């Protein structure tokens with residue numbers, strides 16, 4: 001069957017696009033190459049909801065950042081995604097006044113609320129600014145969001161509203177036959193009148209498959225330290241240094257889930273180079289004390305890395321000039337997470353110029369969601385335990401995740417089939433022990449719920465099976 005729209009790539013942009021299209025009476029399919037949605041840049045970034053003061057006025061980045069920020073805060077409420085509007089400070093030493101004034105000028109042109117504060121005023125917002133900080137730009141509309149949970153929530157709502165979300169379907173070829181795109185994946189061929197390319201780092205490769213524009217893409221890796229929840233009390237807001245040509249600099253920020261991060265670096269890399277190395281971590285160790293007075297590297301529970309894909313200085317979001325019916329998103333580097341709702345809104349407009357988008361009468365805007373244990377009062381929890389004893393069994397002790405939440409993740413609209421997919425949905429394994437206690441139990445739950453043998457349960461993508469050998473009595477075939 002020919003769909004109205006195929007979206008290629010299930011990062012934050014592709015998921016936001018299918019979520020918007022799901023509200024209309026069009027048939028839509030999302031093809032994602034990875035084992036889950038949100039496995040590219042969307043999985044590993046700072047999670048900052050940027051206010052929009054640093055984008056060059058007049059660019060797509062400025063337009064989508066400011067609009068995306070305004071849209072995002074109500075979306076996270078509606079979708080139940082962890083987020084916190086904690087504001088941000090750009091902290092400058094003596095001599096940084098001109099840099100702050102330039103950001104304030106851009107803020108005014110972009111229509112973003114921001115003010116320059118003295119050190120004393122800034123300390124009222126963030127008492128742990130470093131000694132050398134003399135003034136700061138405060139943006140009250142900035143904050144933090146869980147990037148992968150937002151993308152998953154978009155994809156889940158789209159799936160509930162009829163979008164076919166197909167993972168492990170990397171697009172390997174694309175052609176046009178009689179005006180219809182024929183898109184090839186290992187799972188088969190899919191047809192559509194319109195294709196939206198949201199393939200992130202793979203955008204040029206996808207375009208090339210059908211003879212569309214390709215772009216010189218620059219990849220830069222960003223490494224991070226993640227700190228234990230106990231550090232959260234020391235960080236009230238997002239603390240940036242003054243930006244440089246390499247980017248927004250190394251920040252200190254709370255995460256939406258109650259950790260703290262230090263990072264990212266900005267170093268040239270290959271598109272798939274998510275390795276963290278000593279050089280990157282040392283750079284973070286040197287940079288954090290310049291803005292933040294209480295570095296606590298001894299509280300690190302994990303390091304991670306994500307890769308930005310940049311094409312020139314701005315985002316590319318437009319119809320292809322070479323291939324009719326292809327809509328391109330490319331070079332969606334920072335602030336792409338913040339901008340995604342606005343990019344999707346614009347892509348919807350572009351799709352609407354080709355296909356009539358009539359509202360879906362039975363559209364479900366707030367699909368039922370499984371609560372997190374931490375959101376429940378004692379009475380609410382007791383009531384749930386009475387109905388289903390799995391609410392009474394904690395599987396992840398660090399993050400306090402119950403068996404019921406994990407089972408719900410496995411059966412969610414875009415199901416979690418791997419240990420990492422469960423982790424991104426409910427945080428089992430994200431705590432201090434990093435899954436040391438709960439990973440095998442999570443594997444058992446996936447195995448029981450999906451009827452997959454333990455030896456086939458994977459950590460994440462590709463051949464990442466965890467139980468590769470039986471070391472005791474059990475016959476390998478029995479596990």
Ligand SMILES: Cc1cc2nc3c(=O)[nH]c(=O)nc-3n(C[C@H](O)[C@H](O)[C@H](O)COP(=O)(O)OP(=O)(O)OC[C@H]3O[C@@H](n4cnc5c(N)ncnc54)[C@H](O)[C@@H]3O)c2cc1C
Pocket residue numbers: 008009010011012013014031032033034037038039040041042043044045046047048049050169170171172198199200201202203206221222223264305306307308309332333334335336337338339
């Ligand atoms: C270190 C770092 C820090 C950042 N910090 C912030 C921040 O604080 N705030 C902010 O707003 N933005 C931030 N960003 C930017 C933000 O993360 C990105 O703009 C955003 O995640 C890009 O989303 P995307 O959907 O375009 O790409 P991705 O998330 O990379 O998704 C693209 C998807 O396409 C899939 N794909 C690729 N090729 C194919 C194919 N052939 N077939 C099928 N699927 C395919 C991939 O598997 C992937 O899942 C940061 C980025 C990085 C790397």
